[in-house]
Amino acid sequence: MHGWSRLTLAPLLKRRVFSSTQQDETRTLVSEALKEHRLTWKGGRVDAELNRARFGSLTVCTLRYGAEVHIEPDRLQDFMLVQVPLRGRACIECGGDRVDADPDCAAVIAPNRPLRLHWEAGCEQLLLKIPRGKIEAIGQRAFGETAAGPLDFSPALRLDTPVGAAWCSMMASLIHLLPTLDDGAPRPPAAWLEHLEDTLVLHLLYNQPNSWRSRAGLAPTVPRRLAQAESYMREHLSAPLTLIDIARHAGASASALTRLFQEHRDTTPMNALRALRLDTARQKLKAGAGASVTEVALGVGFGHLGRFSEYYRERFGELPRETRRVAG
Known part of the structure; x- marks a missing residue:
């Protein structure tokens, strides 16, 4: 055991x-x-x-x-x-x-x-x-x-x-x-x-x-390497990031960074990156700034529009074009 x-x-x-x-x-x-x-x-x-x-x-x-x-x-x-x-x-x-x-x-x-x-x-x-x-x-x-x-x-x-x-x-x-x-x-x-x-x-x-x-306001302290990884993700959403890329810029091994995300975020680094990209895409679509769904998807690092739409609906319960249509 x-x-x-x-x-x-x-x-x-x-x-x-x-x-x-x-x-x-x-x-x-x-x-x-x-x-x-x-x-x-x-x-x-x-x-x-x-x-x-x-x-x-x-x-x-x-x-x-x-x-x-x-x-x-x-x-x-x-x-x-x-x-x-x-x-x-x-x-x-x-x-x-x-x-x-x-x-x-x-x-x-x-x-x-x-x-x-x-x-x-x-x-x-x-x-x-x-x-x-x-x-x-x-x-x-x-x-x-x-x-x-x-x-x-x-x-x-x-x-x-x-x-x-x-x-x-x-x-x-x-x-x-x-x-x-x-x-x-x-x-x-x-x-x-x-x-x-x-x-x-x-x-x-x-x-x-x-x-x-x-x-009670007792937010957990975020470890430095985890904070660095999340900051790097946010600053490079459109780049084709890999786990090795993120870990290197956070000053950690891939396995150590994965453990940090599992312990403090209850997810993996790449799933966290995808969530950040989807959340950013939703903000842009709701802002109604005139960009097409394809432009928004590419701007946050999704090169496959069908997969982007699938992940988006799974997270938000609607398709990207529906969010954009409501935003006008």
Whole structure:
């Protein structure tokens, strides 16, 4: 398991709720343990297992189905969920966002988001369930009245970054401490355990982009190389830029720049460039300055008009010529 050894997970893996090779039994038992859901089996051998432990108000689990599955739960409402693939991959559609989760990228699922999940065969995940009341209590201490409004998260949580690795380390620490919660075991001070629990949640509230943090005015600091890359893109929208070009002018390797965009912008450098080009094209078309759609497309670096129109409609829900026609 990438980043999570059997030794690290051992205290949790000893707390088995069930294992099963039966479809109906698996769906029923997972629903009872986590949340009612619709489960569609897509193929492969059922080899399901759920392990679960509680740490204060938090619930931590490992879950696998063995087979490929499609999962449709109702909105979470009463809790927030963090899904961390231990092995394999999953596609998580969270409202209008999609996370292609793997051992390097987890998903943070806020309450009240529509949710659909597709786990590939062999996918196994670590799940952290945080009660809504816990999040709200910590949020009010951290952000004051700002936390009275709805909470929404940017769902993709990169784990191959210093911030993501720190969160994994805290999760591993909690799992290591599970034996101290057993009856008869020497127990750490309750206030210290609660502090660890709160710190794990605070880490997400302060470091993972979310609506409370934004309303509190705590905008994340943009790394210098990321800012340089974005500035270079804006200044050279019409040029045939490559990832290597952008990385070189930002003073970073292509892989390092990609990690920066994934961590801070939840996208890739080239997708960010395309979004900048499309946004600029829309501004020009809405300005109604007389330029044709073709001239606008070429002016922001699109040499293929059909592809420009396709990307434009995908981003804005209408064709470029429709935007221009409304602008007059």
